[in-house]
Amino acid sequence: MLRRATAALVEEHWQAQERIGANVAAHALAQWSRVNPHSLEESGSAWLAWMLALIRRERRRSRDQAAAFFRLYRALETGHTVPPLSGEYVGETTTLGELREEWADQTDTVRLPEPDDGEEITLDGFDWPEEPKESHDRAAVASLVSQGVAKVRQHLDQVDDDQDRGRLDDGGFLQELEEAVDTAGRSSAGAADREALRAGRDLIDQASKRDRRVVGWARITDGNPCAFCAMLASRGAIYTSQATAAGGGRRKPKDSPDGRVRANRRPPVAREDLTRYHNGCHCQTVPIYSRNDFMTPQARDFDRQWQEVTRGMTGAEARRAWRRHIESSRS
Structure with missing residues (x-):
């Protein structure tokens, strides 16, 4: 079973990443209110551009946070860690206290002193994987479009093909359209949440594949x-x-x-x-x-x-x- 310190850090890790995703989802929903189904191409494109800029920023946060977790987690588990994600030379050793400080900075949390903060941790040679930013951008665009704008477009196309629907300003149709837009907004917010966390998850995945200590x-x-x-x-x-x-x-x-x-x-x-x-x-x-x-x-x-x-x-x-x-x- 996990040691208490490791279990607590693992819990903090998913909670910190969750806060990033939830924040992005909330912004996605707020901005979705600007999408107008009657000018879908223009308003949808503006929403997508705004969301992509937000997701890029939050992917960096997710990645930086994941790296700080990886460094502290590895130290707690093995007594060894890896250099900072920044590539900055920091010597051949660090301490648990310094790694905990980095984690607290990345998660905006207050850190209390620990008895073993002074424990020396050896830095192993390690090359962090680069983020495939273009690939991540393509995944974000595809996910946001398919879960948001495309769902609204699909609903409008179905209406155009239905000869028995009558006027497009009919009350029943407008209510149905509003519900379709709301559903697409929630779906796209979930997609935005997932895409914001992609970089952190990918970093842990790729870094652990390179780590010879991982079993x-x-x-x-x-x-x-x-x-x-x-x-x-x-x-x-x-x-x-x-x-x-x-x-x-x-x-x-x-x-x-x-x-x-x-x-x-x-x-x-x-x-x-x-x-x-x-x-x-x-x-x-x-x-x-x-x-x-x-x-x-x-x-x-x-x-x-x-x-x-x-x-x-x-x-x-x-x-x-x-x-x-x-x-x-x-x-």
């Missing part, structure tokens, strides 16, 4: 995950092929307190699934540095719930039961 990855859920995300978290860590080989393959069953042998946890999902995020999702994928059981308290609870809810079930039947269970308990 695997785990999904960390936000405070109110969907069934799919909760399932991913409940499965704990997946390991690199090298780490699995070094560990002798799959884990053996553990004895429970009553002396009976527990069944193995379900086989882990593919690594690609760990890095799949839907609109409105604030989960994160984090690297792991030890084959010790990597489970947050929430993930351990989801594991217990899965075993209870899906007892005697497999495959699609188990997934359906799990989805009903999580959806009925979500706030």
